[in-house]
Amino acid sequence: MAPPLSVSFVGGERGTWEIERLVAVRGQALDDVPRLTVLDGPQAAGAGAVWVLRGVTSNERYVERPERDALVARQPTLRRPGATQAALIPISKSPAWWDLTQEERRAIIETRSRHIATGLAYLPAVARRLHHGRDLQQEFDFLTWFEFAPADAGPFEELVGRLRETEEWSYVDREIDIRLQYAG
Amino acid sequence: MAPPLSVSFVGGERGTWEIERLVAVRGQALDDVPRLTVLDGPQAAGAGAVWVLRGVTSNERYVERPERDALVARQPTLRRPGATQAALIPISKSPAWWDLTQEERRAIIETRSRHIATGLAYLPAVARRLHHGRDLQQEFDFLTWFEFAPADAGPFEELVGRLRETEEWSYVDREIDIRLQYAG
Numbered sequence: 001m002a003p004p005l006s007v008s009f010v011g012g013e014r015g016t017w018e019i020e021r022l023v024a025v026r027g028q029a030l031d032d033v034p035r036l037t038v039l040d041g042p043q044a045a046g047a048g049a050v051w052v053l054r055g056v057t058s059n060e061r062y063v064e065r066p067e068r069d070a071l072v073a074r075q076p077t078l079r080r081p082g083a084t085q086a087a088l089i090p091i092s093k094s095p096a097w098w099d100l101t102q103e104e105r106r107a108i109i110e111t112r113s114r115h116i117a118t119g120l121a122y123l124p125a126v127a128r129r130l131h132h133g134r135d136l137q138q139e140f141d142f143l144t145w146f147e148f149a150p151a152d153a154g155p156f157e158e159l160v161g162r163l164r165e166t167e168e169w170s171y172v173d174r175e176i177d178i179r180l181q182y183a184g
Numbered sequence: 185m186a187p188p189l190s191v192s193f194v195g196g197e198r199g200t201w202e203i204e205r206l207v208a209v210r211g212q213a214l215d216d217v218p219r220l221t222v223l224d225g226p227q228a229a230g231a232g233a234v235w236v237l238r239g240v241t242s243n244e245r246y247v248e249r250p251e252r253d254a255l256v257a258r259q260p261t262l263r264r265p266g267a268t269q270a271a272l273i274p275i276s277k278s279p280a281w282w283d284l285t286q287e288e289r290r291a292i293i294e295t296r297s298r299h300i301a302t303g304l305a306y307l308p309a310v311a312r313r314l315h316h317g318r319d320l321q322q323e324f325d326f327l328t329w330f331e332f333a334p335a336d337a338g339p340f341e342e343l344v345g346r347l348r349e350t351e352e353w354s355y356v357d358r359e360i361d362i363r364l365q366y367a368g
Contacts, residue, residue, distance in 0.1 A: 059318075101252050102244065102246055102247065135319050
C-alpha cells in the first residue's frame, strides 16, 4: 500500500480535463465550470480556480484479503493511453451512516449492497481511485475518480446505476456526478 | 457520533499541562518541553511552541456494536474535576500494519490483542480520546490522550504495560510516552 496521497480536484477556467456534464444528483449543487485539473500532492490551485475538492488516498476500510487479491490482480493504473473519459463523483454520507459501527457498515456495503464485487466486475475496463475527505473536514466525505475508454462508457453507466440502487446509497445525502473528457 | 474534531497538542514554554516526563519508547525522540496546550478545533499555536502534534477524532474503525454499547455506558468525558493527571501517547505503525486488510487488522487488535476489552476494563477510571494523524499526513499515525485521577495512576500504568505486550504493539515502530499534570 502506498502512503496517503493528498489530491486536489480543481474546477475552473483551465485544466487538462474538459467537463462535459456536471449534475447534482442529490443535495446542494456545485458551480458549473468548463475545466478540471487533478493535482496529485500538496500543490496549490492556480489562478482561475472556482472550487477545489480535496481528499486523501488511504488504507482500505472494508476490503478483505480475497477481495484485495482479486482487486490487485485486475485493477489498472490511472492515466492509461486510450482512457480518455473520466468521471468524478463526490459524495457525502448521512450522520446515520457515520453512527454505524464497523461491522454494520461492512454488512451494508458488501454483504447486502455488493459494492466491492460490483466494482470488480467492471475491472480492468474502469480504473478507479478513492479519496477520503471527511477526516480532512472537507465538503465531501468521498471523491471517487474513474477513467475508461470511450468504448467502455456504456458499462461505466451501468456500474453507476447499479450502485445507486443499493441499500448503501440510501445513506448518501449529497452526490455530484461530473463527466469529463481528456483535453491534453 | 460527533463529527470529526481537529485537535492540536502544542509543546512549548506555556500551557495548562505541566510535562512531568517525556520518553521515546521506540524510534525517534521528540524535543523535551516543560508545558503542553491542548487546542480543540482549528486554532493556531501561540508563540513559544516547540512542536505541534495534530490529529482528528473520527469514526471508530474496529469497534463492533456490543463493544460500542459497553464503551458508551462506561466511558467518562474529558476534563472531569479531579482527573488532574494525563498522558499523551503518540504512536506510528509500520508499513506492514498498513498493508494488512481490515479483517486482518481487527483480528490482531481485538481477537488476539484484546485492545478494546482491555481499555474497557479501565473504565470509567481512565478517560481516553483517540486522534488520527495518518490521513492528515502528520508525524504520528495516532495520538491517544488519557485523563485520570492521581489515585488511578497505578491502574493506568498497568493498562499501558498490558497493551505494550500485545501482538498489536509489534507493529508500532515509533512511540513517545508523555505524562502530564494539570497546572491550571
